[in-house]
Amino acid sequence: MKSTSPWKSVALLAGCLVALGAGSWWRDRVEMGPQAGSAVVQATLGQPGRTSGLVASTESSVEGREAELFYSVQELVDQYFVQPQENPQTLAAGAVRGMIAHLADPYAMFMDADQFAAYNRMIQGSGEGIGAELRLVYDNKALEEYRDLRKRLTDARRTGKELPEVDFDVNKLMPQVQVVAVFPGSSADKAGMKPGDVIERVGAQWVWSSRLTKELEALRDELQNPKTSEARITEIRKTFDDRSDNSIMPARALERLLAGKEGEERVTWRGKKGVRTETLKKGSTPVKPVLEGPDGLQINFIRGTAAELVRRLGTESHLTIDLRNTPSGDVTELQNVIKALVPAGKYGAIRNGRQNLVKPFEVQGTGKKEWTFTLLTDEYTQGHVAILAHVLRLSGQVKEIIGPVPANSATLEKLVELPDGSGYLLPTGTFSAEVKA
Amino acid sequence: MKKPLAVVSYVALVSVLFLGGFVSKDLRQGRPPAFVDVAPKAGVQTPTQVFTSEYARILNDYDKPVDEDSLLYAGMEGMLNSLGDPHTQFLEPVVADEFEESSMGRQSFGGVGARLMPDPMGVKVIQVFKESPAARGGVRNGDIIVNVNGEDVGGQDSDEIVEKIKGKIGTPVTLTVYRGGNNRVKLTMRRAQIIPPSADSNILEGTNVGYVLVTGFEAPTPSQFAQSMVEMERQGAEGIVIDLRNNPGGLLEAAQQMLNLFADHKTVVTMHTRNGHEETVKTDRGRTRETLVPVTILINEQSASAAEIFAGVMRDYGKATLVGEHSYGKASVQNVIRVAGGGSVKITIAHYKLPSGEDISRKVDVDGRYVSGGIKPDVPVELNWGPRVAMGDPKSDNVLRRAIEILKSKNPRVKF
Numbered sequence: 001m002k003s004t005s006p007w008k009s010v011a012l013l014a015g016c017l018v019a020l021g022a023g024s025w026w027r028d029r030v031e032m033g034p035q036a037g038s039a040v041v042q043a044t045l046g047q048p049g050r051t052s053g054l055v056a057s058t059e060s061s062v063e064g065r066e067a068e069l070f071y072s073v074q075e076l077v078d079q080y081f082v083q084p085q086e087n088p089q090t091l092a093a094g095a096v097r098g099m100i101a102h103l104a105d106p107y108a109m110f111m112d113a114d115q116f117a118a119y120n121r122m123i124q125g126s127g128e129g130i131g132a133e134l135r136l137v138y139d140n141k142a143l144e145e146y147r148d149l150r151k152r153l154t155d156a157r158r159t160g161k162e163l164p165e166v167d168f169d170v171n172k173l174m175p176q177v178q179v180v181a182v183f184p185g186s187s188a189d190k191a192g193m194k195p196g197d198v199i200e201r202v203g204a205q206w207v208w209s210s211r212l213t214k215e216l217e218a219l220r221d222e223l224q225n226p227k228t229s230e231a232r233i234t235e236i237r238k239t240f241d242d243r244s245d246n247s248i249m250p251a252r253a254l255e256r257l258l259a260g261k262e263g264e265e266r267v268t269w270r271g272k273k274g275v276r277t278e279t280l281k282k283g284s285t286p287v288k289p290v291l292e293g294p295d296g297l298q299i300n301f302i303r304g305t306a307a308e309l310v311r312r313l314g315t316e317s318h319l320t321i322d323l324r325n326t327p328s329g330d331v332t333e334l335q336n337v338i339k340a341l342v343p344a345g346k347y348g349a350i351r352n353g354r355q356n357l358v359k360p361f362e363v364q365g366t367g368k369k370e371w372t373f374t375l376l377t378d379e380y381t382q383g384h385v386a387i388l389a390h391v392l393r394l395s396g397q398v399k400e401i402i403g404p405v406p407a408n409s410a411t412l413e414k415l416v417e418l419p420d421g422s423g424y425l426l427p428t429g430t431f432s433a434e435v436k437a
Numbered sequence: 438m439k440k441p442l443a444v445v446s447y448v449a450l451v452s453v454l455f456l457g458g459f460v461s462k463d464l465r466q467g468r469p470p471a472f473v474d475v476a477p478k479a480g481v482q483t484p485t486q487v488f489t490s491e492y493a494r495i496l497n498d499y500d501k502p503v504d505e506d507s508l509l510y511a512g513m514e515g516m517l518n519s520l521g522d523p524h525t526q527f528l529e530p531v532v533a534d535e536f537e538e539s540s541m542g543r544q545s546f547g548g549v550g551a552r553l554m555p556d557p558m559g560v561k562v563i564q565v566f567k568e569s570p571a572a573r574g575g576v577r578n579g580d581i582i583v584n585v586n587g588e589d590v591g592g593q594d595s596d597e598i599v600e601k602i603k604g605k606i607g608t609p610v611t612l613t614v615y616r617g618g619n620n621r622v623k624l625t626m627r628r629a630q631i632i633p634p635s636a637d638s639n640i641l642e643g644t645n646v647g648y649v650l651v652t653g654f655e656a657p658t659p660s661q662f663a664q665s666m667v668e669m670e671r672q673g674a675e676g677i678v679i680d681l682r683n684n685p686g687g688l689l690e691a692a693q694q695m696l697n698l699f700a701d702h703k704t705v706v707t708m709h710t711r712n713g714h715e716e717t718v719k720t721d722r723g724r725t726r727e728t729l730v731p732v733t734i735l736i737n738e739q740s741a742s743a744a745e746i747f748a749g750v751m752r753d754y755g756k757a758t759l760v761g762e763h764s765y766g767k768a769s770v771q772n773v774i775r776v777a778g779g780g781s782v783k784i785t786i787a788h789y790k791l792p793s794g795e796d797i798s799r800k801v802d803v804d805g806r807y808v809s810g811g812i813k814p815d816v817p818v819e820l821n822w823g824p825r826v827a828m829g830d831p832k833s834d835n836v837l838r839r840a841i842e843i844l845k846s847k848n849p850r851v852k853f
Contacts (some may be wrong), residue, residue, distance in 0.1 A: 065778065066509050070488045072776050073513055073527070080772065081520060082711050082785045091516050092484035096491045098515015099508055103499065154507055223824050224594075226557055233823045245806070353501045414498065419487055427500040 070095065089420040100424050104147060106138045106175065107411045113421035118259050123330035125302050127285035129258040130265065131186020132193055133327040136175035136250055139210070146173055171213040175250050177257075179269070180380070181327040184298070186285040191278040194271055195325050195380040201268035201277070202256055205248040216243060287327075296320035296376055299337075301329025301384060306336035313341075313371050322376040324403070326385045331413055334384045341367040342395040350412065350429040361431060363391070377403035386410045390433035408433040488512065510780065522785050524771055530779035547606035547628040551576060554827035555595035558615060559583040563829055564639055564650070566631065574626030576614060578639060583621070584613035604628050638665035640672050641831050645852045646841050647674030650829060654687035654743035659694035666698065666728070675851045676844030677728070678837060680735045682761060682828060686742025689718065689770065695747060697724040699756045706746055706789040708770055716787075731847040732757040733840040736814060738807070741765035749791040749812050759814040760840040766799025766810030816843060 074091055085091070093112075100110040111119055118128050145168065152164050177199040182189045199207055206212055219236050222228055228236075248256075257265060261284045268277040289305035290312070291298040297312075297319055299305055312319060346360040375389055375398060386406035392398050393405075409432045417423040482490070492512060496503060513527035550569020553560040562580045565571045583591055585601045602610060611625045635653040640646065647669030651662060669677055686692075693705050697720045705718045734748045734757045745764045751757040770787040790796050799810035818839045820826070826833045831841065831853075845851040 064489060066492050066512075067485050067489045068777050069509065069513065069780075070516070071485045073516060073782055074484060076774055076776070076782050076784060077517075077520065080711070080774075080784050080786045081522075081525065082709075082769065082787055083520070083522075084711060085520070088484045089487065090519050092487040092491075094519025095488050095512040095516035098518060099492065099495055099512045101515065102508060102511030103495070103501075103503065105501070108499075150507075151504065154504060158506075226824070228824070230823075237822065352498075354497075354499055354503070411500070416491070416494065418491070419482060426495060426498060428498045429500055 087420060089418070093418050093420045093422045096418060096424060097422075100426075104143055104173070105427055106136060106140075106143075107413055107427040108425060110424045111422060114259060115255065116417070116421060116423040119423075122287065122327075123302050123333070125287045125289070125300075125304070127183045127186065127287045128261055129282050130188045130193075130267070130280040131183045131283070131285040132188035132257070133180040133183075134199065134254050134257060135178055135180045135328075136254060137178040138175045139172055142172035146170075171210050174208055174210045174213065176209050176211075177207055177250050177253050181325045183285045183287055183327075184291060184293075187280045187283065191280055192271075192276070193269060195378075197269045197271040199253060199257070199267060199269050200275065201266075202248055202253045203266055205246050205253075206243055207253045208247050208249055212243065212247075216240065293322050296322035296374070298322050298325065300327055301331075301333040301337065303330070303333060305329075305333050306340040309337060310340050313368075317368075317370055318372045318374070318399070320374040320376070323381045323385045323389060323406075324376055324378045326381070328384045331384065331415065334388065338363055338388060338391050339365050339367075341365070341371065341373075342391055342397065343367050343369050345395065347391045347394040348431060348433040350431055352429045361391070365395075367395075367397075369395075369397070372397050372399050374399050375401045375403075377401055377406055379404060381406045383410050387412070387431045390431070394433060488516075513780070513782075517782065517784075522769070524767065524769055524783070525785045526783045528773070528781040528783055547608075548603045548631045549574070549576070549610065549612070549626055549628060550631045550633075552633075552829075553582070553595065553599060554830060555824070556581050557592065559590045559593070560595050560598045561827070562614070563827065564637060566634060566637065569631060570626040570629050574612075574624045575622070576612070576624060576626075577616075579642060580614035580616060580622075582612050583615050586611055606630050634661050636661035636665050638669050640669070640674060641678075641837075641841070643853075644831065644841060645673060645675045645850075646844060647672070647677045648680065648829060648837075649677060650680045651744070651747075652684055654684070654689075654691035654695075654747075656688065656691070658687070658691045662695050663698060663726075666726070670728075670730075674730060675848050676730050676841070677732045678735060678840045678844070679732060679757070680829060680837070681740045681744040681748055682735050682737040682836075683739040684741070684744040685739065686744045686746075686767065689743055689746065692743040692747045692750075693718055693720060696750055697721050698726045699728065699751060700754050701725045703750075703754060704792045705750055706791060708787040708789045710787045728756075731844050733843050734759050735761045735836055735840055736764045736812060737762045737820065737836075738765055738811070741767045745797060745812055746789075746791070749793075749795070749797065752812070752815065753792045753795075758816060758840075758843055759812065760816045760843060761814050761818055761836050762820070763813050763817075764797070764811040766797050766807075766812075768796060768798035768810075816840075 070092075074088065077085060077091065078088075097110040100108050121128065149164075149168055156162065156164060179188075179193055179195050179197045179199070181195055182193050200209075201207060216239075219239060223233060223236050257267065257280075260282050262282055264279050264281045266277065266279045268275060287300050287302055289300055289302055290308040291300075297309075299309070299321060309319070342363055342365040344363060344365045346362050348361045349358050350361050351358045373392055375392070377389065381389065381403070386408075387410050389398075389401070389406050390408065393401070409430050411427045412429045412431055413425040414428045415423065415425055492509065495508060496505065510527065510529045517525050517527050549571040550566040551562050551571040552564040552566075554563050555561075559582045562571075562576055562578055562582065565576050565578055582598070582602070583589065585598065588601070590598045590601065602612070604610065606628055609625055609627050611623060613621055613623050615621055633652070635655050635658040636649065636651045638647055638649040641648045647665075649662070649665045649669065651658065666677070689706075696703075696705055700720045701724075702722045703720050705720060708716045708718065710716070732751070734751060736744070736748050736759055740748065741764065745767065748757070748759055748764065752759050768788055768790070769785045770789060771783050772786045773781050773783045775781050788796070788798065795812075797810055797812055800808045802808055816839065818836045820828075821835050826835075828834050829837065831837055841851065841853050845853055
């Protein structure tokens with residue numbers, strides 16, 4: 001090649017470039033793989049109801065009304081939204097968040113990627129934040145009222161009928177941030193936080209609640225009173241400004257207290273012994289599946305709980321379990337624990353309100369009839385913990401319940417993970433101890 | 438001897454390059470190369486697939502019955518909320534219709550056509566709308582309505598009294614009004630459909646200052662505003678207060694038309710869209726009407742969008758002094774686009790800057806509380822709100838009083 005003339009090199013180089021370009025050009029004209037042809041077909045035939053010119057996408061089959069709507073909204077965002085989006089999965093996760101919020105169900109919970117990761121660490125044995133499980137507790141009657149009103153409004157709007165009278169105070173929907181359980185040894189535990197306590201303030205910020213709203217309403221009434229003095233009006237105005245400048249929504253308060261392993265929070269909470277304020281350090285609290293408490297075994301529904309209980313039942317056939325401060329934990333492990341402790345059989349029922357189905361709660365249990373239990377309960381023995389208590393009771397293995405018998409129904413959820421790392425809990429049924437299937 | 442080898446390697450090189458070009462197109466477009474099996478791998482789902490499967494899961498597995506449409510729309514709402522822009526929203530089919538209606542003009546009710554404020558004796562008339570039943574029936578600004586259809590309303594909640602005055606279109610209503618001293622007058626009028634003007638004016642009681650209240654920026658607003666300005670001048674106003682407090686804005690075009698009166702072929706805003714494209718909106722040529730008296734504009738945190746543009750542009754060109762509290766800070770432009778199924782997407786397509794180059798967009802902290810943004814008033818005054826305060830009433834509205842004092846300092850002929 002030494003004798004090659006310059007024009008020949010240029011020609012060879014040009015050939016290379018042409019090849020490169022031709023490859024790229026040709027790619028545009030062929031379709032390969034399972035998506036073959038779809039874009040072309042859509043472009044020529046179009047699709048009813050679909051904005052034209054929106055077909056240049058890698059997404060091939062869009063089926064169903066909901067897919068079509070999602071897809072066209074996504075395309076609008078891609079084309080017009082002032083800020084280009086980096087991760088399109090965020091849009092899908094956002095849509096799921098919106099649907100979960102719409103359910104207005106205290107047991108349905110969306111968690112963003114950070115929260116979901118923290119939740120997963122918790123059910124695998126590592127608690128974070130101040131070391132307590134917190135929950136948003138809603139006024140169930142108000143929720144029912146709200147759902148009913150919403151349904152009547154929607155129906156009236158769709159059918160073009162006159163709208164029903166709306167007299168509903170949305171503030172009643174504001175939940176309280178309640179302590180479900182306190183991890184032993186955590187800073188919340190050391191400060192004396194107890195299940196049932198209600199968080200009122202985080203740092204300088206007031207947690208919005210129906211209680212706080214009522215307080216402000218009373219002030220507003222006072223303001224409307226013509227007899228209120230100018231000095232008092234100034235004072236009320238100050239209180240209003242302080243509350244609205246220094247307030248935090250319940251869900252945000254919960255997030256601030258539960259997430260993170262560093263720093264501290266000054267927390268005010270109301271318990272049976274009155275109101276207390278303490279500075280609580282955040283940290284990571286190791287959560288053990290089973291712990292020897294002063295009155296009995298304390299359990300957490302995390303990975304390994306079932307195995308540990310079975311191990312203990314290998315040496316002694318009676319266990320005293322303290323269910324008074326039990327985090328709700330992981331629903332899968334709850335099922336594992338139930339399976340491990342009771343013999344095969346039907347215990348109570350699961351009802352799905354949508355399908356109007358009542359199915360017996362059938363357990364392929366491997367437990368032994370001669371294993372017996374004494375259970376310690378209190379008024380906060382609810383949810384998953386209550387299900388365990390009832391199943392053990394129905395299997396005839398409970399010797400004694402010391403404390404109130406837990407409410408006879410509790411919600412069961414499913415945990416779903418989404419591609420962007422977020423996830424959610426979806427209530428899928430209600431366990432009931434008394435319903436005959 | 439070397440030639441065949443050279444040719445073979447050249448052909449090989451060309452083939453590799455062809456292939457490279459072929460594959461690079463795929464990679465640049467974010468597809469797996471066409472030779473790789475593109476059957477969707479488990480767990481790798483498109484956003485649409487993720488959404489549809491979770492939608493189906495919630496419908497089928499959730500513990501309680503859910504309305505399909507409402508769930509779908511809630512999903513769309515959540516999807517657009519995830520963009521972190523409060524102005525990008527999904528409008529359900531019915532809401533979308535109402536949105537169009539409200540941009541065309543205000544919703545209507547059967548009433549007498551007056552703006553009222555609470556008063557211990559009943560309700561006080563602040564403003565009688567032009568050519569309304571109240572105007573024809575003889576109601577005047579400053580009257581206190583003490584009796585409605587034979588019922589004394591002194592001490593009642595003002596909202597309740599308003600409900601009593603309103604009613605079916607065409608039905609009569611008798612009001613007894615108090616005009617000071619022993620002067621009580623009984624007036625009867627027929628309720629009519631009232632379209633409250635989005636711009637209206639009056640000379641403030643006890644002054645020679647014109648008060649122009651603009652409550653929105655809708656299609657009819659510019660002509661109502663122009664009329665108001667002329668009317669105030671005709672009545673000898675020595676200064677003008679334009680009240681944009683609690684004005685949520687509306688059409689950018691309305692603000693632009695109103696600014697035509699003050700600035701000749703000047704920039705209103707510069708818009709920036711997603712691909713770096715810039716567009717400048719200007720006022721028209723040759724439509725200014727010189728305002729010879731000083732102007733102050735009242736703003737507060739509920740003044741947004743077109744209201745902020747109007748106030749900001751007036752300030753930037755030295756046409757008005759801004760008084761009150763900082764404005765909301767909505768520095769973006771939205772488009773409303775219909776989608777399949779009758780709903781619409783209201784989507785932020787651009788950010789804008791004022792002629793001075795100032796970016797007024799609202800910044801909030803993680804809890805959604807205001808940190809910065811909005812237009813800062815030239816003269817900051819906080820409203821001393823309370824039960825006996827009515828905005829637009831020079832006796833009880835301390836922000837309005839401050840604005841009049843400023844007018845007086847610029848024009849000694851202002852009486853206050």
